[in-house]
Amino acid sequence: MNEMMRREIETQANLLPKLQPTLAELADTLPRMAGRIYAGGCGDSAFAPQALQDVFRSLGVEIISKTSMELSSYTRFQPSDTVLLSSISGGTKRTVEAANAARERGADVVAITCNGESALAQAATSTLEMPFKPLSRKTPHTLDYAVTLLATAEIARSHGGFEASTLASALSDLDKVLAAAEERANQIAEDHSPEGKVIFLGSDCDLGTANYAAAKLHEAGGLTSFAAETENFVHGMNFMLEPQDMLAILASTEAGIRRGQTVADAFSPLCATHILENEKSIPKPANALSLLLGTTFTVQFLCLKIADKMGLHLEEPRAGRPRGSQHAAAQSAAMGF
CATH class of the missing domain: 3.40.50.10490 (Glucose-6-phosphate isomerase like protein; domain 1)
Structure with missing residues (x-):
């Protein structure tokens, strides 16, 4: 049961070390960040920069973690600020709104996404396009979260002036x-x-x-x-x-x-x-x-x-529990506005 989620978890062992040099190279091509550095998104993309706080400290980089709604509605950006926004699809509406809000105030926005043509990428100043494709978006997200962690850490590593191989040993x-x-x-x-x-x-x-x-x-x-x-x-x-x-x-x-x-x-x-x-x-x-x-x-x-x-079937709406389709429809409606 739930072979797809297991496959995504196990894929991390091979994919993360393989992606690290590429993500490091992509991070090193981004413009130098200045001023206050914010990072966030929705769901897992909001949790990732929060979970990375000890990694950021070890790199001598201070990054302020906020959700997309906090960034889009409650943050007073300054033109010198940089905002890291992550979304696997690049289409998360609140995250795109956060990018637009930051840009309107003159801040730089770095999109971290798998879709370089997405609305988020188009709203951003620059983009780190993660070179992988999630195996599934139906099971609880694992692989895409770990890659987002690594991509964000590489941006902080580059900003801190560390060599491209600095984080590689963590993936051995x-x-x-x-x-x-x-x-x-x-x-x-x-x-x-x-x-x-x-x-x-x-x-x-x-x-x-x-x-x-x-x-x-x-x-x-x-x-x-x-x-x-x-x-x-x-x-x-x-x-x-x-x-x-x-x-x-x-x-x-x-x-x-x-x-x-x-x-x-x-x-x-x-x-x-x-x-x-x-x-x-x-x-x-x-x-x-x-x-x-x-x-x-x-x-x-x-x-x-x-x-x-x-006995939950994770690829079914609400894992096969009652009223799965209604829950999925409500979630879709809420996310669409």
């Missing part, structure tokens, strides 16, 4: 990283109850991955899942925990691991609790990207394992 032995991620996901999935909620916690960059993780379960048939900042969770949200729920705490920074373990210990008597730590001895900044990919692969596999366990 991805087969082993995937295998370890699947094993970890198997352990976590054993504690999943179809009647329960899954709550992902994280701080800073890990909150971006927690948002991505919750979104995968939303895409997998509308399963009940939430994402929250680790510290903020204990100020009231914790009262929603029930015995059938599962708490998954993502932690890849020193502060995140320290606080995450405390929170995990505190709530383990109430429900199944897991802390996803990832540590590797790869020099920075490749280390930060490696940690991010390890956590990303784990939550991708966790989504797949839960879907298989529940």
